[in-house]
Amino acid sequence: MKTPTFMLITIAWRNLWRNHRRSLIMLTAIAIGLWGMIWMTALMRGMVDQMIDSAINTLSGHVQIHAEGFLDDPSIERTLPPVRDNPALQSLLDSARVTHWSERIRVPAVIRSERDVLGVTLVGIDPQQESGLSFIADSVTEGEYLAGVDDRHVLVGRKLLERLETKSGRRIVLMSQDPDNNIAERGFRIGGVFDTDLQVTETSYVFAGIETVRAMLKMGDGVSEISLLGPDYRNLDALAADVRAAAGKADTKTWLELDPYMATMLGVMDGVILIWFSIIFVALSFGLVNTLLMAVFERTREIGLLQALGMPPANILIMVLVESLIMLLIGLLAGNLLSWLTILPIQDGIDISGVAAGLEWAGMSSTLLPAVKSSDVLLANAIVLVLGIAASLFPAWRASRKVPVEAITRIWQ
Amino acid sequence: MNNPAVICHKVDKTFQQGELAVHALSGVDLEIASGGFVCLSGPSGSGKTTLLNMIGGLDRPSGGEITVADLRIDRMRMSELAELRLHHIGFVFQAYNLIPVLNARENVEFVMQLQGVAAAKRHALAMDILEEVGLKGMEERRPGELSGGQQQRVAVARAIVSKPALILADEPTANLDSATAEKLMQQMRDLNTHIGTTFVISTHDKLVMSYAKRLIKLHDGKIVDDIAQQ
Numbered sequence: 001m002k003t004p005t006f007m008l009i010t011i012a013w014r015n016l017w018r019n020h021r022r023s024l025i026m027l028t029a030i031a032i033g034l035w036g037m038i039w040m041t042a043l044m045r046g047m048v049d050q051m052i053d054s055a056i057n058t059l060s061g062h063v064q065i066h067a068e069g070f071l072d073d074p075s076i077e078r079t080l081p082p083v084r085d086n087p088a089l090q091s092l093l094d095s096a097r098v099t100h101w102s103e104r105i106r107v108p109a110v111i112r113s114e115r116d117v118l119g120v121t122l123v124g125i126d127p128q129q130e131s132g133l134s135f136i137a138d139s140v141t142e143g144e145y146l147a148g149v150d151d152r153h154v155l156v157g158r159k160l161l162e163r164l165e166t167k168s169g170r171r172i173v174l175m176s177q178d179p180d181n182n183i184a185e186r187g188f189r190i191g192g193v194f195d196t197d198l199q200v201t202e203t204s205y206v207f208a209g210i211e212t213v214r215a216m217l218k219m220g221d222g223v224s225e226i227s228l229l230g231p232d233y234r235n236l237d238a239l240a241a242d243v244r245a246a247a248g249k250a251d252t253k254t255w256l257e258l259d260p261y262m263a264t265m266l267g268v269m270d271g272v273i274l275i276w277f278s279i280i281f282v283a284l285s286f287g288l289v290n291t292l293l294m295a296v297f298e299r300t301r302e303i304g305l306l307q308a309l310g311m312p313p314a315n316i317l318i319m320v321l322v323e324s325l326i327m328l329l330i331g332l333l334a335g336n337l338l339s340w341l342t343i344l345p346i347q348d349g350i351d352i353s354g355v356a357a358g359l360e361w362a363g364m365s366s367t368l369l370p371a372v373k374s375s376d377v378l379l380a381n382a383i384v385l386v387l388g389i390a391a392s393l394f395p396a397w398r399a400s401r402k403v404p405v406e407a408i409t410r411i412w413q
Numbered sequence: 414m415n416n417p418a419v420i421c422h423k424v425d426k427t428f429q430q431g432e433l434a435v436h437a438l439s440g441v442d443l444e445i446a447s448g449g450f451v452c453l454s455g456p457s458g459s460g461k462t463t464l465l466n467m468i469g470g471l472d473r474p475s476g477g478e479i480t481v482a483d484l485r486i487d488r489m490r491m492s493e494l495a496e497l498r499l500h501h502i503g504f505v506f507q508a509y510n511l512i513p514v515l516n517a518r519e520n521v522e523f524v525m526q527l528q529g530v531a532a533a534k535r536h537a538l539a540m541d542i543l544e545e546v547g548l549k550g551m552e553e554r555r556p557g558e559l560s561g562g563q564q565q566r567v568a569v570a571r572a573i574v575s576k577p578a579l580i581l582a583d584e585p586t587a588n589l590d591s592a593t594a595e596k597l598m599q600q601m602r603d604l605n606t607h608i609g610t611t612f613v614i615s616t617h618d619k620l621v622m623s624y625a626k627r628l629i630k631l632h633d634g635k636i637v638d639d640i641a642q643q
């Protein structure tokens with residue numbers, strides 16, 4: 001059948017502009033609705049990305065290996081053999097599937113300055129291996145990063161430094177227990193100070209060279225933790241399974257398993273985005289259905305005329321849908337433009353330090369980076385378009401089906 | 414010879430108005446020959462418009478049979494009726510004839526476009542017919558920018574341009590001055606004489622009746638008189 005598509009589009013287009021005000025209001029609503037969807041997801045995404053980032057960055061990595069029981073009781077006796085004693089693990093860690101990895105010693109300790117004594121976690125690291133894996137190499141803002149595994153300096157957080165009322169270059173004493181339950185104590189000089197978005201990180205960790213820590217604790221070559229990064233924080237299951245197999249009798253966990261709170265949080269975020277989308281969409285579709293029904297109702301006679309002249313009912317349905325489609329497309333175009341224009345200037349992040357202080361425990365930092373993902377933008381557009389057309393079906397069907405007999409006979413009088 | 418263009422057999426139409434049943438048409442028997450030029454007259458409310466509705470397949474009879482172009486239209490589906498109207502019947506309505514968002518030329522082209530006539534051809538035809546009905550220079554005006562009489566002429570132009578076999582017109586001269594009305598009737602008669610288009614026209618206008626070959630009078634939904642003229 002010959003469908004005079006062009007004529008349908010012409011009529012639909014002109015009909016759209018007959019009631020300027022109503023159409024403009026609807027277009028604005030669609031644009032703002034889309035803008036709201038894109039913004040909300042960008043902010044949520046930004047927040048989640050940051051939370052994940054800081055979770056992974058802090059120390060967990062993508063996958064961690066510990067000795068069995070270490071996570072429940074992180075004491076010095078629970079160690080793993082070093083990676084070089086396990087060729088299978090060594091070759092996996094050195095393969096292209098792992099971008100960074102490192103061994104660490106991790107013990108509860110007490111740090112003492114001239115002024116104060118505080119509890120911390122002492123982390124012995126391999127400075128070379130550690131850089132790129134965790135935040136520490138990039139966060140030293142004063143003094144120097146550690147030079148090697150037997151560097152005799154320590155790195156402390158800015159906040160801890162303040163609490164201890166000491167300075168970079170001064171001496172502190174670290175105290176812990178060695179494997180034989182004797183007190184192990186050693187003086188260090190503060191070689192560098194690190195700054196992070198999260199205070200809790202600054203107050204919790206003190207870093208030193210791994211061999212220095214081993215010497216202080218009079219322990220052998222065991223390690224308390226192996227941490228590694230894969231290419232992507234999602235889809236870690238296969239890598240984690242292989243690491244688990246290679247590590248043998250040990251406790252291998254992904255960052256999500258290590259941080260069940262984060263996993264829950266991610267689920268909640270997805271739910272919030274979905275609810276937000278639904279609310280916006282329901283509001284939009286009420287507007288759309290109402291606008292179109294009004295338009296169809298006002299044009300009852302006219303639609304009757306079209307039918308009387310021989311326009312098939314299907315074409316009338318298409319005509320109303322085309323009108324809706326044009327409105328949706330213009331609205332979406334405007335909405336995308338608006339989103340782009342408003343997100344562009346804040347690509348570097350929004351300062352939310354005012355409200356973030358209370359949220360630090362959740363892993364939020366003081367600047368919020370909106371993360372615009374093209375798949376989110378496409379999804380928002382697709383939702384508005386597809387459901388918008390679906391919402392227009394009813395008014396369009398009304399126009400093509402219910403109206404004719406009364407409408408057509410009405411045009412004679 | 415040709416079969417009749419329209420056959421009505423015992424056609425009834427009852428409108429339910431609340432409790433009251435209005436018998437707009439009762440037992441109308443009518444046969445209109447191909448090439449006829451028929452005028453329906455009668456007082457207001459006598460059923461002229463209702464009868465045209467039935468013949469044009471715009472509404473269904475409550476009883477009886479209607480045959481147009483050898484098809485039982487009282488039994489046809491909506492989409493089939495639309496198809497029949499598109500290819501077989503031209504309409505001039507009493508009022509509200511034009512699509513407001515289309516200009517005069519586009520309104521005339523509308524039906525041809527639905528019929529699938531090529532753009533260049535329908536453009537030329539539309540320009541010619543508009544000139545014929547005296548609207549040269551007004552082709553690009555929207556209905557809102559035309560007088561009632563001019564709108565009516567666009568409607569007539571649209572009805573005759575694709576040369577349908579049957580044209581139904583409801584008081585086509587109601588808004589026209591007598592000179593324009595005369596010219597319009599002349600055009601319709603020409604079409605009737607030269608290509609045998611069948612016309613059924615409802616009117617109160619003596620001028621229109623004078624052009625009719627056959628004059629049918631309705632009263633209270635019944636045919637009360639049926640006169641052959643000239």
Ligand SMILES: Nc1ncnc2c1ncn2[C@@H]1O[C@H](COP(=O)(O)OP(=O)(O)OP(=O)(O)O)[C@@H](O)[C@H]1O
Pocket residue numbers: 409428429430435436437455456457458459460461462463464
């Ligand atoms: N949709 C309708 N609902 C109810 N009654 C109707 C309807 N259409 C027509 N009628 C009634 O049917 C009768 C015939 O009406 P119709 O419109 O056919 O008269 P008409 O001869 O065209 O009158 P006019 O010369 O005023 O146009 C009238 O009594 C009218 O009130």
Ligand SMILES: [Mg+2]
Pocket residue numbers: 412413461462463507583
């Ligand atoms: Mg009438």
